[in-house]
Structure formats: C-alpha cells, structure tokens
Amino acid sequence: MNIFISEKNFIHNINLLKLKYNKDIIPVIKANAYGHDIKIISKLLLKYKINICAVARIFEALEILKHINYDKNFKILIFESIESNYLKEIINNSQLLISANSLEDLSLYLKSGISSNQIQLKIDFGFGRNGIFYKNIDVLRNLIIKSNLKFSGIFTHLFSVEYEDGIKIINNFTEIVKELGKDNFQMIHLQNSLGITRYGSIPISTHLRPGMFVFGFYEEGAFENNLQKVxxxxxxxxxxxxxxxxxxxxxxxxxxxxxxxxxxxxxxxxxxxxxxxxxxxxxxxxxxxxxxxxxxxxxxxxxxxxxxxxxxxxxxxxxxxxxxxxxxxxxxxxxxxxxxxxxxxxxx
Missing domain, CATH: 2.40.37.10 (Lyase, Ornithine Decarboxylase; Chain A, domain 1)
Structure with a gap:
C-alpha cells in the first residue's frame, strides 16, 4: 500500500483559501503534515514560494530544515514552548519562529539573546492549554514599550466555543492587538480551519492558519466548498x-x-x-x-x-x-x- 499525495490539489486548496478570504496562509503541517509527510509538504511549500508553515514541536521544524534547500525567507512557526537546551538551535536558525506561551517563556527567550523578531506571542482566552493570560496584558504592554520590542507575530486560538463566545474572543483579541500596537507585529492570526468556517475574514488578522483545510478534509462544524482531497x-x-x-x-x-x-x-x-x-x-x-x-x-x-x-x-x-x-x-x-x-x- 502507498499513500499518494496530490501536488495539484494541495496547491489548489491553499490558493482557494487565500483568494476567497484575501489573507496570507500559514499552513499547519504538524503530526507529519497530518500523515501526508512533512518532508514532501514542506518542499511543495518552498516550490510554490509559500514562505511560512507551522508545526507543533521543535523536532518537526528541525526535520524540515534537514530536507529542504535553505531559503532564509522560509519561516517555520513552532507552537510549543522551547526548553532551554534547544534555545541555541533557535539562535542559530533565523528561519525558526517560536511561541511565547507565557510571560516566563518570553523572559527566558529574551534573556537568552533571541531576537523578538523570532518570537510570536500566544494569547489565551480560556482554552487552558497555553498562552499568555489576559490579566497579564498590562505587564506585556509595559515590556514592549520599555524595550521597544517588535515581534514576528501575535496569535490566539479560536477553539470550539459557542458562536457568541467566539465573537467575544475576536473582539477582545482585536483590542489587545491595538493596545499592544498593531505595527509591532508582522503577523496576526487566530483562525484554524474551524475558525475560518465560522467567522470568515476577520479584519484584524493578516493570516489564516488552516491545517486540515489545506489537505482537503474537514470535521464536524468545519466545512469549505471546493476543497480537493490531497x-x-x-x-x-x-x-x-x-x-x-x-x-x-x-x-x-x-x-x-x-x-x-x-x-x-x-x-x-x-x-x-x-x-x-x-x-x-x-x-x-x-x-x-x-x-x-x-x-x-x-x-x-x-x-x-x-x-x-x-x-x-x-x-x-x-x-x-x-x-x-x-x-x-x-x-x-x-x-x-x-x-x-x-x-x-x-x-x-
């Protein structure tokens, strides 16, 4: 048995989402690109000049770097917090972008000499998994002002909440981005595939962050017409x-x-x-x-x-x-x- 990966359908799905919602796409290719093969998919991204992707863990990012031709414009966002023994890998690879999932993460990264241009801030609105809590935003704002920090990005996660709760998260996230200074972030994103289906194009965001949609499948509550199975x-x-x-x-x-x-x-x-x-x-x-x-x-x-x-x-x-x-x-x-x-x- 073999798993066949359709190049045509993969690129079709990314272009469909990009054109329909008028946003850049951050393809999420964690878990071996949802079983499709992270090496094949990352090479396709490079071929079609899609210069960013996201993974869950640092070993996935390092695996990509082993198998693609180096292009300094190609960035890999890592969602997990980075342990201190891996920070040198981040410093030595400017292609790697890391997530600050707490104020402690952010402090560790900055003290280790990692540029804020390699850091994206994750904000938690009640998902409970990771992210900087809303109550810490004042501390974060003061730090940005004091150190004149410019970040790679800021994001949150529109998880499976009731529709009205999702609207509140979008509004709160929008206000936080404005409060922290929209120009301090190169990327702003909060929608996975489910969030795209439910809320369409959100004005504050610069990017969409789909996983399953780029591979042409969907789950309950998340659907997009004309996606092609990869x-x-x-x-x-x-x-x-x-x-x-x-x-x-x-x-x-x-x-x-x-x-x-x-x-x-x-x-x-x-x-x-x-x-x-x-x-x-x-x-x-x-x-x-x-x-x-x-x-x-x-x-x-x-x-x-x-x-x-x-x-x-x-x-x-x-x-x-x-x-x-x-x-x-x-x-x-x-x-x-x-x-x-x-x-x-x-x-x-």
Missing part, C-alpha cells in the same frame, strides 16, 4: 483465498464473522501500519465497488470479495472521508496522523 491510500491485492472449506479465518471462528461470501482478498497493511482493527466492518473500494473489510491483523488485512476481483486489482482505503469518519467515530485528523511512516508517501 491524500489517497491505494495498493494492490496480493492474494485471493477460497475459504469455503475453512472453520477458522485468522484468529476467529469463521461462523462468528459477518461474512456472506467465500473468498477473501489480502492486502499489505495492518494495525502495525496504523490501520487500526476498528476498520473491521468498514469498506474498501475495488473496481469502483465497495467490499467489506473482515479482518485487520498486524501486517495484513482481509477483504471479503466475489469472483469479479482478481490478484493485482487496485484497492483503495479511506476513499470517502465522511463515511470513514462516521464509521470509525474518529475525526480524520486522528485517522490520518497515525498512519505509519513505513507506508511510502508518493507525490503525484
């Missing part, structure tokens, strides 16, 4: 077995399995590759027809088939994100990001 999981049937005379199939009594046919096709993927056993009972697409997945083992998966299916026929998994999400009761961010790096990613 990901396809495809392979070949390696064997077909007639099991009509068998009492057992893999680790199960055959009579306990929800089968009506007497043949199974075998494909090379299993839960050891991140294709979980909860996929049992869902469907694969073979010759434009749906066939039920019967058994997922560590290295292989069995699909119930009929006589129309042959060895080397193409099979596609997760061909429809909506039905996958509904069957697995998992969002696609979870489903795609756990697919193993053992599965080759191929750019098309």
């Amino acid at each position: 990901f396809s999981l495809k392979g070949k049937i390696i064997n077909i077995r007639d099991i009509s005379s068998l009492k057992y199939l893999t680790y199960n009594l055959k009579k306990n399995l929800p089968m009506t046919l007497s043949k199974v096709a075998i494909i090379k993927i299993g839960y050891g590759d991140g294709f979980l056993k909860i996929n049992e009972g869902s469907f694969a697409l073979i010759n434009n027809r749906q066939f039920k997945i019967i058994s997922v083992m560590m290295d292989t998966t069995l699909i119930e088939v009929d006589d129309s299916v042959c060895i080397n026929d193409s099979v596609q998994l997760y061909y429809d994100f909506s039905s996958t999400r509904n069957y697995l009761k998992m969002n696609m961010c979870e489903v795609l990001s756990i697919l193993s790096n053992k599965i080759p990613r191929i750019l098309i």
Whole structure:
C-alpha cells in the first residue's frame, strides 16, 4: 500500500483559501503534515514560494530544515514552548519562529539573546492549554514599550466555543492587538480551519492558519466548498483465498464473522501500519465497488470479495472521508496522523 499525495490539489486548496478570504496562509503541517509527510509538504511549500508553515514541536521544524534547500525567507512557526537546551538551535536558525506561551517563556527567550523578531506571542482566552493570560496584558504592554520590542507575530486560538463566545474572543483579541500596537507585529492570526468556517475574514488578522483545510478534509462544524482531497491510500491485492472449506479465518471462528461470501482478498497493511482493527466492518473500494473489510491483523488485512476481483486489482482505503469518519467515530485528523511512516508517501 502507498499513500499518494496530490501536488495539484494541495496547491489548489491553499490558493482557494487565500483568494476567497484575501489573507496570507500559514499552513499547519504538524503530526507529519497530518500523515501526508512533512518532508514532501514542506518542499511543495518552498516550490510554490509559500514562505511560512507551522508545526507543533521543535523536532518537526528541525526535520524540515534537514530536507529542504535553505531559503532564509522560509519561516517555520513552532507552537510549543522551547526548553532551554534547544534555545541555541533557535539562535542559530533565523528561519525558526517560536511561541511565547507565557510571560516566563518570553523572559527566558529574551534573556537568552533571541531576537523578538523570532518570537510570536500566544494569547489565551480560556482554552487552558497555553498562552499568555489576559490579566497579564498590562505587564506585556509595559515590556514592549520599555524595550521597544517588535515581534514576528501575535496569535490566539479560536477553539470550539459557542458562536457568541467566539465573537467575544475576536473582539477582545482585536483590542489587545491595538493596545499592544498593531505595527509591532508582522503577523496576526487566530483562525484554524474551524475558525475560518465560522467567522470568515476577520479584519484584524493578516493570516489564516488552516491545517486540515489545506489537505482537503474537514470535521464536524468545519466545512469549505471546493476543497480537493490531497491524500489517497491505494495498493494492490496480493492474494485471493477460497475459504469455503475453512472453520477458522485468522484468529476467529469463521461462523462468528459477518461474512456472506467465500473468498477473501489480502492486502499489505495492518494495525502495525496504523490501520487500526476498528476498520473491521468498514469498506474498501475495488473496481469502483465497495467490499467489506473482515479482518485487520498486524501486517495484513482481509477483504471479503466475489469472483469479479482478481490478484493485482487496485484497492483503495479511506476513499470517502465522511463515511470513514462516521464509521470509525474518529475525526480524520486522528485517522490520518497515525498512519505509519513505513507506508511510502508518493507525490503525484
């Protein structure tokens, strides 16, 4: 099995969002670019002169720097707080932008000699995960004035709140940016994919910060027309077995399995590759027809088939994100990001 990455669809999605909302885009490519391969995606960004992306952790940023041709205009925003033992990496790589998730973070970064032009301020409005609290804004304002600080950016997170609460966050964030001095920030952003759907183009922001939208999928409450799916999981049937005379199939009594046919096709993927056993009972697409997945083992998966299916026929998994999400009761961010790096990613 291979994961095929559509270059055309990826760039289409970014351009669609940029043109529709008249904002620059910060593609979020954390968690191995949501399973799409962070090396492939970062190279595409560089190719199309999209000069910024965001990741969750510093090791993701350092992984990108290993595999792209150096372009000092290309910036990588890291969301996590940076521990002191990694600060030298930040100083030595001007391409890396870091998040101050507290006043303590900001103090550590500045005392370590990191330029404020490499720092973005994260403001917390109740998400509880990270960010500088609203009550500390006066301290922050005084520090900016005293030291004449100019930052790479300022941002917050429009998490899954009720609509009116989201409007309050937008208004409060807008006032804070004005209070701290809008001209002190090169980038201003607060909308992930859900925030884009719910609130459209927000005047104070300079950038949108979508993750799943750039890869062409969506979750409940977040939807954008005309996005194109970037990901396809495809392979070949390696064997077909007639099991009509068998009492057992893999680790199960055959009579306990929800089968009506007497043949199974075998494909090379299993839960050891991140294709979980909860996929049992869902469907694969073979010759434009749906066939039920019967058994997922560590290295292989069995699909119930009929006589129309042959060895080397193409099979596609997760061909429809909506039905996958509904069957697995998992969002696609979870489903795609756990697919193993053992599965080759191929750019098309």
